[in-house]
Amino acid sequence: MRAVIQRVTRASCKVDGNVTGEIDLGFVVLLGIEDADTEEDLQWLAQKITALRVFSDDNGMMNKALADVNGSILLISQFTLFAQTKKGNRPSFIRAARPEKAISLYEQMTRMLDSITGKKTATGIFGADMKIDLVNDGPVTIIMNTKDRDNH
Template identity: 70%
Template sequence: MRAVIQRVSKASCMVDGRIVGSIGQGFVVLLGIEETDGMDDLQWLAQKIPNLRVFSDENGLMNKSLNDIQGNVLLISQFTLFAQTKKGNRPSFIRAARPDKAIPLYERMIAELTEQLGKTIATGIFGADMKVSLLNEGPVTIVMDTKDKDNH
């Protein structure tokens, strides 16, 4: 799994002209699921996201986590995070999980993050044409890949 995590003041996701998910301060998480991903990848990432310390403390240092500030998450599925661009100019998405594998993992990530945060998270709609608006704070953008979890 690959996640692009953006620290935001606010964010929303529109589908067909209506807002389907919105948050105040927190993270927009763009989540890519690869064909080889499993529950261990999901659980590792679901534990890391709420504990990522990128919010400012009283001294202006990035010492507080999403849990510390009681922040929110807007989770957006994004298969294009696994684009392969080595050959030609048209990206290949062969590494991205097919919907029959990706949807259950995406839904499980929603449940895991909801449990970790102790509140419902906002989401887009899997496979929909989404318009995501956000106000990136900092800007702070972190890329995490579960393939790196075993590399210390």
């Protein structure tokens, strides 16, 4: 699983001109799911995202987590995070999970984030052509890959 986490002051997702999800202060999380991903990957990533201390404290230091600033999450599925670009100019997405698996894990991630944060996670629509509007604050952008975690 790969996630691109952007600290934002506001963000929204539109599909066919209709807003499907919007937040004020918080994170936009672009989530890519691959065939090898498991529920363990999902749990690890959800915990890491919600515990990230990238919001400013009173001294301007990045010491506060999402809960400390009453932040929200806009979760967007993005299979293109698994683009392979080594050969040629047209990306291959062969490592991205098929929709049957990816939809289930995406929905589980939404529920897990809801549970951890105690807030409803805003979302896009899986597989739709989405238009994301956001103000990246900082900018702060963090990339996580569950395959990079230390299993010890």
